[in-house]
Amino acid sequence: MAKQQLAMLIDAAKCIDCKACVLACKVANEVPDGQWRNWIKPADAAPAPGPAPRAKARFQPGACMHCEKPTCVEACPTGATYKDPATGEVVIDETLCIGCGNCIPACPYDARFRNELTRKADKCNYCPERRAAGLAPACVDTCPTKARVFGDINDPGSDAGALYLRNQARLTRVAAKTDTRPNMYYLGDPGPGDWGREAVVPASMVAMKRSAPVIKALVGLSGLGVLAMLGRQLFAGDSGEGDHKEDSDA
Amino acid sequence: MPDTRHTLSRRDFFKASGLFAAGAAGGAALLGGLRRAQAAPAPQWESKFSACDMCFNKCGLIARVEDGVVKKLDPNPKFLKSRGMLCARGNAGVAQVYDPDRLKYPLLRAGGRGEGKWKRIPWDEALDMAAQKMKEVREKYLPCGHLFSAGTDLHSQFVGRFAEVYGSFNVTSHESLCLVSNNRAFLDTYGEVPFADVLNSKYIVMAGANRFEALVTPDSMDLMTAMRENGCKLVVLDPRYTKTAALADEWHPVRPGTDMAFMLALAHVIITEKLYDPEWIEQKTYGIEQLAEHVKPYTPEFAADECGIPAGDIARIARELAAAAPASMIYPGRRSSDYEDSTQIRRAFAIVNALLGNWDRPGGLLAARAVGLKGVPFDAPWYDENHEDRIDAGKVPMMFEHEGSFLVTRDCVLAEDPYPIKGWLVYKTNPMGTAPNRKKTIEMMHKMDFVTVIDIAMSDTAWFADLVLPSQSYLEREDPCSGLQGSVACACVVKRDPVIAPLYESRSCFDIMKGLANRLELGEYFDFTIDEYRQKQTRDIPEALKVMDRDGVYYNPSKVYGIYDGKIYKTLSQKIELYNQRYEQMGLDPLPRYTAPTRPDKSRFRLIIGRNALVTQTSTANNPLLHQLVPTNTLWINPDSARSLGIADGDLVQVASGAGSQELRAEVTDRIRSDTVYMLSGFNTLSTMQHLSHGNGASINDILEDDYDAITGNASMHTTFVSVTRKVA
Amino acid sequence: MPRLHKRHDRSDIFIHWFNAACWLLLLLTGVGLIQNPAIDPFGSGYPEALRNLVGGGGNLLAVHEGIGLAWIAGFVLYLLVNFKGARFFLAEVFAVSPGRDMAWMLKKMVLMTLGPKALKLLGMDPSLPDQGYYNMGQKAFAQASVVGGIVIAATGVVMYLSDRTLGAEASGWISWAVTLHFIAVGLVFAGLLVHVYMAAISPEERPGFKSMFTGSVPDGYAKHHHRLWWNKISAGEE
Structure with missing residues (x-):
């Protein structure tokens, strides 16, 4: 069996911008006041009276896209954020995250924030507690127009997998200046999909990455020095004794 | 693993x-x-069924309860009426129940009315006092000297029952601030108020409704399914570019108040082009000849001038509607508290539907289905010494007896005409916050000897009361059964059982009514439990209670279509009345006659109201969760109008009418016509015990003038003209 | 019995070995906390294995934080008990005589690795300039340890407080703390390798190594390795 890739498939054409998903997520995950794990972006189509053809308004629900190439993971020094090889989720290990914030600008979709209460990185996690209880993620469960389908897109037997296979050619994703290959797919026109910015790795993390080889080289050099000394001690014996008198008074 | x-x-x-x-x-x-654990464990919660109470829809929900605390409200997937969904407000129910602003114990007014000084008193003292005051009012002013107002709630029937045994005919509901004119119009056309088979419709014209924002289950959900999966076409008429308009196939920014001209023009085209089913019309309707004659002058060109919609579009829409008939409709809508001829406007809606022949058929308008729930009758005592009728009786020709007209009642109370009303009991409705012309409601309060308000929060109505009693929220109390119509989705029964123990000293309305009845020697009328009451309600469907315990809902597998096959209509002609004979007898227009609405002069705007999916009027403006999405209300104003007034987006503006004036921020947007402005209701409460809505934004009911529909007394909330001026900081 | 000179008192010895033990554990756990292909020193296998061993990265972090706090507490305790000693140590360590000490350092490096012949080939005198209480090698490592230790402790505290008291506005500080913590540990570790060899493996410093247990060094060792100090104490004794 192919490995899992949990993903969200959203029929954006069904979204009525009612924010049920936004509030359901907030309550389910006890997200602090003023912070949100998901959103609906309205496409600002200018109102044009009359019949089609005219630009119809579109609403684009979004959240962490559990990317194939997650730039947030690259920005995390500890692996507290990682792509779970078993499910394809981008996971935050809250116990390991200390809230350094490196991953936040690293997400081109601004899906991450520092939770004011836990003080750790936060984002959509597909509601693991609910899934453990056999329920769909809160946003999927509550959606009035059932615009969302969640599941393993690599399993053709699942709703999500079947939908994914059937519509592969017309599914769209949000594009960012840094391509992260998101796993949030839109069926139906989600409106402008090129708003993703560049993934920004903070200067401190860049410094850490750049200094790492230098540090490794220094440690290596020091190690080589020690080896040289050890070698000299073991093989060259007391050849220097005459010139370098050690302890004549002993 | x-x-x-x-x-x-x-x-x-x-x-x-x-x-x-x-x-x-x-x-x-x-x-x-x-x-902290690494793998997510399943939550240790208990799941309990209930029905949402964040608006009137009563969507089925499952409360996830942990240690006696509601952690999350989820939709009940088996609940067909709401299509297994719970909207944002439904999800925000937890914030209503645990709102720190909730009323916690009985409060007695300790200062002047509306001054906000309160004294905590024990329940027994509160009930003794309320009963004593009711007794005094009844002795001094006869039973009808006491007014009772109850909102849309499963316990409201106990307020009605109490009023009846107390002897007062004066009961008002929220409906005369909302939907009675629409109900009147359809009732007077079809003999009953229909449900729309949105799901199976192929062509829907939506005017005076905003289903993707003002959610109605299952219509809102079914509308999307119909459009996205069944290729249904949606045409929206709205002065605002609502989300419904934005998602429609066609949007026409109709001139407010001219919908009737549009509908009559549709009828004109359908009749002159013979686009209707003559056999069906002949068999099922009364008055096609009169209607044909009546709509002759209402050409698309005539309507175009009135509505601001091109005549070609109007004629085309008529033809498209007829081509899709009978699976097409003029969506009946719900809130119709808009104009002084709103019943006639909605009659025009009903008439076009009749021409489409969509009654009782897939994709059209459906009759009420059998639910199986029975009433619980009782013999109320008769009071010889009483007034003859309601205080608002006869002021408008076709008021709903059980709903009354709040605005008419208020005028009568102020004028003490034909008799004085000096006592008022209010449960779960907030006329101070929802009825136009707040100053008059305040005056009405000052007319009262004693006002008791039962609510979960210190609403503005409670703020002006003498005694405020804390009631239980929907998740804390036991409710009687309620029958719900879900269009094609279902006809079902729901009940509520406590999901958590009542918070603070809150009591259910039933318990309060029972306590009052006992003190007024009326205890025999409340000598039952909710459970016994439910048993009586479900006596014809004995399995229902068990099924509800199992699924959270009971479905009656009743007939959906063809209910009227071989049946007569409950009208004078026993047919669908295009031409209403009763109206003729009463001297009303038997066919809707169009009167052009007054147009505001250059310096003023028509103020219109409306909802969005995050707002249930005054009951949600203080909700801590919803507040984060709708932190305040703004005045929508068109960029052209704003420019001429020197108003920039976000400027503080003063909005003034003949009734009052309020200040709020301007939202300059091309999503509204230039002759119209709009704001949300529920904000700028007087009550300081609503921390988030007090002093925040503008109170719309302080500005709205209190005109009403000439036939039903329903408030007409789109007839106020306002001036808008930029406030200099 | 050779004449002995007292070099370390008991608190010095304690703090040295306490520090050594803490550093060892902190290094072992700390390296396990770095898991990013661009930086982790031994690849991702080590952190993975270590985390599994303790039941997850969170536990490993908790252990690391616990030891780190204990380490800081140990130093605070040491300063309370032997502030004078600490001041003496810092004064000695940071007193550098550029000409003599740099020459010592360079020559010593060549001597230890290539031998005296290399120096002779370069036309230099292979004999080393006299050194004081600490030789320049010891001083260099001690300086690195003191400065590095302070940086490590300070950044460690910032990181420890990050998800406890600090807000989002501190994110920049925290992120830089992570980086500085990493760099400081790396630099100190590079020095540590030499220190461990010189002190524990190299035979010539054996008496010095022993003194980290006994507290004293033999007179001859002091005379040859720390001539200036020997001069001073000898003068004092006379």
Whole structure:
């Protein structure tokens, strides 16, 4: 069996911008006041009276896209954020995250924030507690127009997998200046999909990455020095004794 | 499974680390770090069925309860009426129940009316006092000297029951501030108020409704399914570019108040082009000849001038509607508290539907289905010494007896005409916050000897009361059964059982009514439990209660279509009345006659109201969760109008009418016509015990003038003209 | 019995070995906390294995934090008990005589690795300039340890407080703390390798190594390795 890739498939054409998903997520995950794990972006189509053809308004629900190439993971020094090889989720290990914030600008979709209460990185996690209880993620469960389908897109037997296979050619994703290959797919026109910015790795993390080889080289050099000394001690014996008198008074 | 291994190794680590941690300086932090688990465990919650109460829809929900606390409200997937969904407000129900602003114990007014000085008193004292005051009012002003107002709630029937046994005919509901004119119009056309088979419709014209924002289940959900999956076409008429308009196939920014001209023009085209089914019309309707004659002058060109919609579009829409008939409709809508001829406007809607022949057929308008729930009758005592009728009786020709007209009643109370009303009991409705012309409601309060308000929060109505009693929220109380019509989705029964123990000293409305009845020697009329009441309600469907315990809902597998096959209509002609004979007898227009609405002069705007999916009027403006999405209300104003007034987006503006004036921020947007402005209701409450809505934004009911529909007394909330001026900072 | 000179008192010895033990554990756990292909020193296998061993990265972090706090507490305790000693140590360590000490350092490096012949080939005198209480090698490592230790402790505390008291506005500080913590540990570790060899493996410093247990060094060792100090104490004794 192919490995899992949990993903969200959203029929954006069904979204009525009612924010049920936004509030359901907030309550389910006890997200602090003023912070949100998901959103609906309205496409600002200018109102044009009359019949089609005219630009119809579109609403684009979004959240962490559990990317194939997650730039947030690259920005995390500890692996507290990682792509779970078993499910394809981008996971935050809250116990390991200390809230350094490196991953936040690293997400081109601004899906991450520092939770004011836990003080750790936060984002959509597909509601693991609910899934453990056999329920769909809160946003999927509550959606009035059932615009969302969640599941393993690599399993053709699942709703999500079947939908994914059937519509592969017309599914769209949000594009960012840094391509992260998101796993949030839109069926139906989600409106402008090129708003993703560049993934920004903070200067401190860049410094850490750049200094790492230098540090490794220094440690290596020091190690080589020690080896040289050890070698000299073991093989060259007391050849220097005459010139370098050690302890004549002993 | 890796999970098992993790669990084991974690447990082992606890043992090992305990020793280490004891000696470590960072011991506390260490344990803190260890407490968190890596794999997500399933929550230890109990799941309990209930029905939402964040608006009138009563969507089925499952409360997830942990240690007696509601953690989350989820949709009940088996609840067909709401299509297994719970909207944002439904999700925000937890914030209503646990709102720190909730009323906690009985409060007695300790200062002037509306001054906000309160004294906490025990329940017995509160009920003794309320009963004593009711007794005094009845003795002094006869039973009808007491007014009772109850909102849309399953306990409201007990207020009605109490009023009846107390002897007062004066009961008002919220409906005369909302939907009675629409109900009147359809009732007077079809003999009943229909449900729309949105799901199976192929062509829907939506005017005076905003289903993707003002959610109605299952219509809102079914509309999307119909459009996205069944290719249904949606045409929206709205002065605002609502989300419904934005998602429609066609949007026409109709001139407010001209919908009737549009509908009559549709009828004109359908009749002159013979686009209707003559056999069906002949069999099922009354008055096609009169209608044909009546609509002759209402050409598309005539309507175009009135509505601001091109005549070609109007004619085309008529043809498209007829081509899709009978699976096409003029969506009946709900809130019709808009104009002084709103019943006639909605009659025009009903008439076009009749021409489409969509009654009782897929994709059209459906009759009410059998639910199986029975009433619980009782013999109320008769009071010889009483007034003859309601205080508002006869002021408008076709008022609904059981709903009354709040605005007419208020005028009568102020004028003490034909008699004085000096006592008022209000349950779960907030006329101070929802009825136009707030100043008059305040005056009405001052007319009262004693006002008791039962609510979960200190609403503005409660703020002006003498006695405020804390009621239970929907998740804390036991409710009688309620029958719901879900269009094609279902006809069902729901009930509510407590999901959590009542908070604070809150009591259910039933308990309060029972307590009052006992003190007024009317105890025999409340000598039952809710459970016994439910048994009586479900006597014809004995399995219902058990099924509701299992599924959270009981469905009656009743007939959906063809209910009227071989049946007569409950009208004078026993047919669908295009031409209403009763109206003729009463001297009303038997066919809707169009009167052009007054147009505001250059310096003024028509103020219109409306909802969005995050707002249920005054009951949600103070909700801490919803507040984060709708922090205040703004005045929508068109960029052209704003420019001429020197108003920039976000400017503070003063909005003034003949009734009052309020200040709020301007939202300059091309989503509204230039002759119209719009704001949300519910904000700028007087009550300081609503922390988020008090002093925040503008109170719309302070500005709205109190005109009403000439036929039903329904408030007409789109007839106020306002001036808008920029406030200099 | 050779004449002995007292070099370390008991608190010095304690703090040295306490520090050594803490550093060892902190290094082992700390390296396990770095898991990013661009930086982790031994690849991702080590952190993975270590985390599994303790039941997850969170536990490892907790252990690391616990030891780190204990380490800081140990130093605070040391300063309370032997502030004078600490001040003496810092004064000695940071007193550098550029000409003599740099020459010592360079020559010593060549001597230890290539031998005296290399120096002779370069036309230099292979004999080393006299050194004081600490030789320049010891001073260099001690300086690195003191400065590095302070940086490590300070950044460690910032990181420890990050998810406990600090807000989002501190994110920049925390992120830089992570980086500085990493760099400081790396630099100190590079020095540590030499220190461990010189002190524990190299035979010539054996008496110095022993003194980290006994507290004293033999007179001859002091005379040859720390001539200036020997001069001073000898003068004092006379």
